[in-house]
Amino acid sequence: MPRAKRGTGRRDYRHKTMKLAEGYFLTKSKLNRSAQEAVEKALKYGYVGRRRKKRDFRSLWIVRINAACKENGVSYSRFMDGLKKAGIDLNRKVLSDIATLDIAAFKVLIEKAKAALPSGTPLPKTVEA
Structure with missing residues (x-):
């Protein structure tokens, strides 16, 4: 079995993404890649919206x-x-x-x-x- 060297980083990264994606529709709240894309887009819109x-x-x-x-x-x-x-x-x-x-x-x-x-x-x- 290969040695895992990431520690808790991978889990923490995914957990943070999924926490931010709570309440999103379908896969955007369940699958990491979809959730990550949705969260990034939402954060971008939030940044723009605060200035708008x-x-x-x-x-x-x-x-x-x-x-x-x-x-x-x-x-x-x-x-x-x-x-x-x-x-x-x-x-x-x-x-x-x-x-x-x-x-x-x-x-x-x-x-x-x-x-x-x-x-x-x-x-x-x-x-x-």
């Missing part, structure tokens, strides 16, 4: 701020420009919460942003081809 989540939330916050701005007669970009010029440094997450939970406070922010913008400034014209 940040993008998705920022997009959601912008949509909420834009909707609240439109209700008060100003565009999102003009509002953000006005806040920057007024020296109000709030991130989009906080602005989104204010816009959805405290409408009166958001109106105050809009007034401050409008006041910081030069009055009568036309919007930039688009170049037509």
Whole structure:
């Protein structure tokens, strides 16, 4: 009989894979090779998803701020420009919460942003081809 030199490494490796693959469908939770492939793919998607989540939330916050701005007669970009010029440094997450939970406070922010913008400034014209 040949001498086994791997110790518990092989079993530990497979056990870890099978533990991660619990709940997967059919062979993906029963056979090591299928489970290993499924686990690797799931971990890759998880890595990508954690980065994508940040993008998705920022997009959601912008949509909420834009909707609240439109209700008060100003565009999102003009509002953000006005806040920057007024020296109000709030991130989009906080602005989104204010816009959805405290409408009166958001109106105050809009007034401050409008006041910081030069009055009568036309919007930039688009170049037509």
